[in-house]
Amino acid sequence: MIKDITIGQYFPGDSFIHKLDARAKLIVVFLALVEIFLCKNFLSLALIVIFAIVSVAISKISFKVVFKGMKMIYFIIVLTSVLQIFYNDEGTVLLDWWKLKITTGGIFTAIFMAIRIICLILVSSLLTYTTSPTTLTDGISRLLSPLNKIKVPVDTLAMMMTIALRFIPTLIEEIDKIMNAQKARGADLDSGNLVQRAKALVPIFIPLFVNSFRRAYELAFAMECRCYNGNNKRTRMKQMKFSWRDVVAFGIIAVMLAGIILLNHFFGAVI
C-alpha cells in the first residue's frame, strides 16, 4: 500500500512542462493555486479545469497514474464536499429533515468544492511529477536565495530536503524488510484493535530509527570525503536558464488571471 503513493514521485520525460525552468514552474504553480481560490463561479472554474487537464495532457503523464495518485485523498474530497452541503442554505430547499436542510445552493457549493480540491491536487502534483526532486529543491533554494542576506541557511536547508527525498525509497524498503523480519519471528502486525496495532509497530520503528542514525553517520562521513562542509561556495552542474517556454507559461497564467477576474465580475458568484 505504501508503494502506491505517487504524490511527490517524479516521472522523467521531455515534454514542454518537463522542460520548464524549475523556478518558473514553482511560481506558475503557486499562481495557479492562487487562481483556483479566486474562482467564484463555475465558468471561471471551468477555465481552471481546462488548464489542469491540458497541462496533464501536455506533460504526457497518463491520467490513470494521476488519478491513482489521488486515491488516498478521495476521502478528504468527499468529506469536505459533504460538509459543504449543510453550510449553504440558499436556493430551493430539496430536503428538510430534522435539523438538516439540503438546498440547491448547498449542492452547488459541494460540487464546486470537490472540483476545486481536485484541481488543487492535479496542479500541485503535476509539479512534482515533472520535476526531479533535486531540481525542485535547487529551484526553491534559488528562489529563496535572497534570504541568505538575513542569515537564513537556504543552501543547507535545500541539502537537507534533497537528502530527505533521497532516503524515502531507501527507508520504505527498510520498513518492508524489518516488517518481514519481525513477522518471521512471530510478530502479529495485522490483527487486533487500533491500540494493539499501534503497539505492534514499536518493534518496527525502533530498529528503523537506530538504523537511520547509523545511516546518517555514515552519510556524513561520505559527504565529508567528498569535500562537503555546508558553507563552501558550491557550484552546480546544471545551470538554470529561463527560456521562451517560461515566458509562454507566465503568459498563459496571466491571461487566465484576467479571464477569471472578468468571468467572476460578469457572471456573479456561486460562492
Place this chain on the structure above:
Amino acid sequence: MNNESLIRFCDVSYRYESDNETPLPLAIKNINIDIKKGEFVAILGHNGSGKSTLAKLSNAIILPESGNVFVEGMDTADEKLEYDIRQKVGVVFQNPDNQIVATIVEEDVAFGPENLGIEPAEIRQRVDDALKSVGMYEYRLHEPHKLSGGQKQRVAIAGVMAMQTDCIVLDEPTAMLDPKGREEVMKSMLRLNKEMGKTVVLITHYMDEAVKADRVIVMNSGNVVLDGTPREVFSHEEIIENAGLELPDSSKLALKLKKNGVNLPDGILTPDEFIEAFKFSLSGGASH
C-alpha cells in the same frame, strides 16, 4: 610504477572513543605503511583487525592518536590541508546506500566537483568521464535506489573519480554485494589502476580479490603482519590463518593435493594457475 610515496603512515596509532570510563584498546598499533603512486594495494584482515580504520585515517576523516599520516607530504593533522588531502585521496565505503546523496545518478556523481566549486561545463565533462570509466554512463539519468548493489557501488566510485583524486581507498566495497556485483566492482577497480594509473587501496576480506593486487598487506589486531606481493604473502599459510583468514581457494586446494603426494609447484593463487599446473602434473609432470 615509480617510487614516489602517495600515502605514508608513520608510526600511527588510533583508539576509538569508549562509551564508558575504561578506554578501548588501540585499534591500530604503531603502524608503518608506505603506499606508492600507481600501486594496487589490497589490505586484508578479519573483523576488528583495524583495516577500516586505515581508510578513515587516510584522508583526515579521523586523526591518529599518535604518529602521522602524510598524503603527498601533507600532514592530515593540518586542518588547513584537509581539502587538498581529500582531493588527493577519495574513500568509497561499504554500504552504497549510505553514500549516495542525490536522487539522480549523474547529480550524485556531480556532488563532489560541485563542492569544489568547479565550473558547470567542466563538472559535466568530469561526470560523463567518470560514469564512462565505471561503465555506468547509460544509467546517468536513473534513480540510484532502482539500481543493483554493484551498480550503486560503481556510482559511488564514479563520485570519487569525478573529483579526480590520485588515489581511491575502498573500504570493503564488495562486502554487501552478490558475486555478480562483486565482479563488476572489481573490474572497475582494476581498470582505474591499470588503464588510468590511479592508486587503488582495496580493503577487503575476500582473498580472490586480494590475489589480483600488486601488493597485499595483512592486518591482525592492529598490526601489520605481512606485506608483500600476493605470492609472497600467501606462502605464509600459518600467519594468514593466525590472522583469522584463509588462503585463496586455489592455493588451499593445491596445498592439500600436495600434501597427498600430487606434484604441484608452490605459490598457486588463481583458478587458472591451478588448472595449468594440474594439467601439467597429470600429463607429463607426474610421470617423471
